[in-house]
Amino acid sequence: EVLLVQSGAEVQKPGATVKISCKVSGYTFTDYDIHWVQQAPGKGLEWMGLVDPEDGETIYAEKFQGRVTMTADTSTDTAYMELSSLRSEDMALYYCATDYPSRIPTFVFWGQGSLVTVSS
């Protein structure tokens, strides 16, 4: 069974950094990319970027470039998304998703989401 299990809710102050984890099981972690998607309250889905766990290569959406860092730890089959300089607009649910089994960005399997609240 493929599972993506994310870390819990976070409350951070403006200007702080948040790091969310996504632990993968059920397939070979290094064979498929991990993508991150933002969903602000009551809003749509926004693709943030991806990390290739095999070599750590990343592609970020321009909107998040410079503030986001996506990494993967192959020793624990866990992907991470770090977002810095948090502001109120970053208050959202963050999902990880994998492109297993297709190897194209078609997301069958998702994490449960991690809620980030930004508040002073």
Added chain:
Amino acid sequence: DIQMTQSPSSLSASVGDRVTITCRASQSIASYLNWYQQKPGKAPNLLIYAASSLQSGVPSRFSGSGSGTDFTLTISSLQPEDFASYFCQQSFTTPYSFGQGTKLEF
């Protein structure tokens, strides 16, 4: 970047209705188009991939069509569990953008 535009943004319908949602890409994406359903508090659920292929386990009342820039998702006979939000997503090139969503309501 490729912009994905869905219409309508919301839709009122009844059980048994036939419903169509459209998605337009700002440039050609061939058939690299996926459709997702999302219910409140849940992650999105893949319905259709590659514009017209039904994901395993998804009821056959859902269908997709189109290629190039214009795509449609059709629900042939609405069931109570279909009242949700629907998103299209292009998988042609980064950034892998989503449409803004269509909320299907009673």
